[in-house]
Amino acid sequence: MRARNESAWLIPADQRRVNHALRESMRRYDETDEVDLVVVGCGAGGSTLMQRMARHGWKIVGFDAGPFWDPEQDWVSDEAGSHTLYWTEPRTIGGADPVPLGSNNSGRGVGGSMVHYAGYTPRLHPSDFATATNDGVGADWPLDYDDLDPYYRLIEQELPVAGQDWPWGRPHSYPQTAHPVGGNGEIFQRGAAALGIETRVGPVAISNGRFGHRPHCIYRGFCLQGCKVNA
Numbered sequence: 337m338r339a340r341n342e343s344a345w346l347i348p349a350d351q352r353r354v355n356h357a358l359r360e361s362m363r364r365y366d367e368t369d370e371v372d373l374v375v376v377g378c379g380a381g382g383s384t385l386m387q388r389m390a391r392h393g394w395k396i397v398g399f400d401a402g403p404f405w406d407p408e409q410d411w412v413s414d415e416a417g418s419h420t421l422y423w424t425e426p427r428t429i430g431g432a433d434p435v436p437l438g439s440n441n442s443g444r445g446v447g448g449s450m451v452h453y454a455g456y457t458p459r460l461h462p463s464d465f466a467t468a469t470n471d472g473v474g475a476d477w478p479l480d481y482d483d484l485d486p487y488y489r490l491i492e493q494e495l496p497v498a499g500q501d502w503p504w505g506r507p508h509s510y511p512q513t514a515h516p517v518g519g520n521g522e523i524f525q526r527g528a529a530a531l532g533i534e535t536r537v538g539p540v541a542i543s544n545g546r547f548g549h550r551p552h553c554i555y556r557g558f559c560l561q562g563c564k565v566n567a
C-alpha cells in the first residue's frame with residue numbers, strides 16, 4: 337500500500353504543511369540540457385504522467401502557467417479570496433458547434449483543476465460503455481467495464497476513495513468507509529426514503545481518517561476553493 341501511496345507521506349509528520357524541501361530538491365535543468373519529455377500543464381493528467389515516467393528514470397521538465405500553490409499560505413476560507421485558483425481566460429472549444437467555457441471550470445497552477453475539484457469519483461456503469469448499442473446515442477467505447485475494473489481498484493486505493501458499498505451496475509466497495517452526511521444530504525436521504533428510492537453516500541477522493549502524513553478531512557466545506565488542510 338505505502339509503495340503506491342508515497343505522496344501521502346510527503347507532508348512532514350509533525351505539521352500540516354507542504355514539504356518545501358521537496359521543491360528545493362526537485363531536479364532542475366538548464367536550457368541547453370537534453371531531456372526525455374517536456375509536459376505543458378501540470379494538472380491531473382500531466383502531473384501523473386510526469387510522476388510515473390520519472391519513476392522509470394525519465395528526465396522530464398514540466399511547465400505550468402500558474403503558481404506552485406502552498407495550501408497553507410495561499411488558500412483561504414472565503415469564496416471571493418479563492419478566485420486566483422481559477423483559469424478564467426476566454427477559451428472556446430473548437431469544432432462545428434464551438435462552446436465557450438465558463439468562468440471557473442478549470443484550474444490554474446500545479447495540480448490544475450484537481451486543486452479545486454469536488455473530489456467525486458464515481459465509476460462508470462457497465463452500460464455506459466455501449467450507449468450507441470444500448471440506447472442509440474453517443475458512441476460505444478473501444479473497451480468495456482472489465483478492461484477498466486483493475487485500474488478503478490488501483491486508483492481508488494491510491495487516492496484513496498471513501499464511499500458506501502455500491503449496489504448498482506457492477507457492485508463494488510471502496511477502500512475507506514463513507515464520510516458522514518451533511519444537513520442537505522440528510523434531507524435528500526429522508527425525501528428519497530419517503531418515496532421508496534434507495535440512496536448511497538457517493539465515493540469521494542477525500543481521506544476519511546489520517547492517511548500517511550496526510551490529515552483527515554475536517555468538513556470545512558471548501559473543497560471547491562482548495563483544501564487548505566490537505567485532505
Ligand SMILES: Cc1cc2nc3c(=O)[nH]c(=O)nc-3n(C[C@H](O)[C@H](O)[C@H](O)COP(=O)(O)OP(=O)(O)OC[C@H]3O[C@@H](n4cnc5c(N)ncnc54)[C@H](O)[C@@H]3O)c2cc1C
Nearest residue numbers: 377379380381400401441444445448449450453454455456
Ligand atoms: C470546480 C470543479 C469541480 C470538479 N469536480 C470534479 C469531481 O467532483 N469529480 C471529477 O472526477 N472531476 C471533477 N472536475 C474535473 C476534473 O478536476 C478535471 O477533469 C481534471 O482535473 C482535468 O485534468 P487535466 O490534467 O486534463 O487538466 P487541468 O487539471 O485543467 O490542468 C491543466 C493545467 O494546464 C495549465 N496550462 C494551461 N495552459 C497552459 C499553457 N499555455 N502553458 C502552461 N500551462 C498551461 C493550467 O494552469 C493547469 O494547471 C471538476 C473540475 C472543476 C473545475
Ligand code: SF4
Nearest residue numbers: 553554556557559563
Ligand atoms: S477538509 Fe474541507 S476542503 Fe478539505 S476535503 Fe474536507 S471538506 Fe473538503
